[in-house]
Amino acid sequence: MADNWTNLEHKYSHIFERNKDYGHAIELITFHDGWFNIVQTLLEELSNIQGVKINLIKEKWGCLRIQTHTVQGDVARALCSFAEKLSEKTCSKCGKAGTIQNIGGYYIAICSDCIKN
Numbered sequence: 001m002a003d004n005w006t007n008l009e010h011k012y013s014h015i016f017e018r019n020k021d022y023g024h025a026i027e028l029i030t031f032h033d034g035w036f037n038i039v040q041t042l043l044e045e046l047s048n049i050q051g052v053k054i055n056l057i058k059e060k061w062g063c064l065r066i067q068t069h070t071v072q073g074d075v076a077r078a079l080c081s082f083a084e085k086l087s088e089k090t091c092s093k094c095g096k097a098g099t100i101q102n103i104g105g106y107y108i109a110i111c112s113d114c115i116k117n
């Protein structure tokens with residue numbers, strides 16, 4: 001996993017409930033750097049809400065999925081939903097506006113420029 005994601009996971013380790021030995025709490029690869037700002041902003045906002053615990057942040061069907069067992073209250077839940085929705089419309093490669101495309105059987109949120117490469 002790229003350094004920037006590892007650093008982010010470390011910075012917000014207090015809101016991840018996952019045991020360090022069990023694997024990464026952010027299960028994204030370098031390919032998803034276009035979502036870095038979304039995830040960073042989400043974690044920053046969630047860290048201000050008491051009692052929020054995130055189990056896993058990953059990609060599924062071309063967009064972000066935030067798994068949590070202990071999110072309490074409408075604000076935290078809404079923030080997670082917002083981040084997931086935003087990822088559907090954000091190129092996972094570069095961060096520009098994109099849409100979910102089926103590329104060789106894989107769903108990827110991608111922009112018109114990145115899809116050419």
Ligand SMILES: [Zn+2]
Pocket residue numbers: 091092093094095096098110111112113114115
């Ligand atoms: Zn792009």
